[in-house]
Amino acid sequence: MAAKTFPIEAGHIMMFARSVGDPNPVYYDAEAAKKTEAGGVIAPPTFVQSSAQFDPDYFLRPKIGQPWFGSGKNPTGITRAPGGGGGGGGGGLHAEQHYEYHRPLKAGDVLTATTFPGKTWEKEGKRSGKLVFSESVTEYRDQNGELVVTARGVGVRTERPVEQPAPPATGKKEEA
Template identity: 55%
Template sequence: MSESEPYLPVEEGAIMLFARALGDENPVYRDREYARNSEFGAVIAPPTFVQSATHFNPDSGLRPRPGEPWRGSGRTPTGTPSSSEGGALRLHAEQHFTYHRVLRAGDELTWTTRPGRTWTKQRRNGDTMTFQDQITEYRDRSGELVITARSVVVELPSSGGSR
């Protein structure tokens, strides 16, 4: 992997903190001895762990930056304009993961993201919603595909009507 390429280090401490944040006390996420004797043979990461790659991606709009307003996860985050002002409202609608193998402590992942399919649906009020897939492939140091993530974003027109 190149130095300029963003990567996600899959470390035991980060796995434990991620699992605790989810409220998942499965010892395979935190107890090295237990995990070594499990079917996995090592500490593994919870299923959605790759979402933490946002913090390692310098281009992510969701990554907090000191001294700058943060979009975060609120509808209208403090210090930032509403995403519906003067345009469409974009929302994260779905998330799907395909696991090609278990993600283990010690892995280092790189990723590439590409657009997937786009489709529309008519709302009851006549407005059109636009949906788009975004496909992210996570690979390990050897280039093996580990996880494929598909997110769906929906765009609603800012029509001034009810949502």
């Protein structure tokens, strides 16, 4: 993946914090945040995941004028899902995510992300057939070239959808 620019914007941090149910003012209130140890609005620990917004080629975002594998008139907009899309049989799922924080990520920072491929390995899964794991490491550097966050993600592709355990006798989760 090519290096890309990821501006850390206060409004984006606020929306992200809301979406994970975190009401901490350090994520949206500049005045309150100034009085904290952080010294200003910072980003929550998993925020760099939203760098996807700034990746022009991110494959899990519909692109203007291009087919999309989600439903519209039909249950899917294309006959074969792209890689990782979870079409037909199985698909790509997120297996692991690891972060190292070298310093707090602040509103106003401008990061550059560089992704390196990592290991790949296979495993036989009981509930989903053959599992193929692949790792990638992304370094997020700031406007001065300093490392801010190192992220290591592991994705897994499954042969078929993960089988669901039988629902418990009580506490039914899903309506038919």
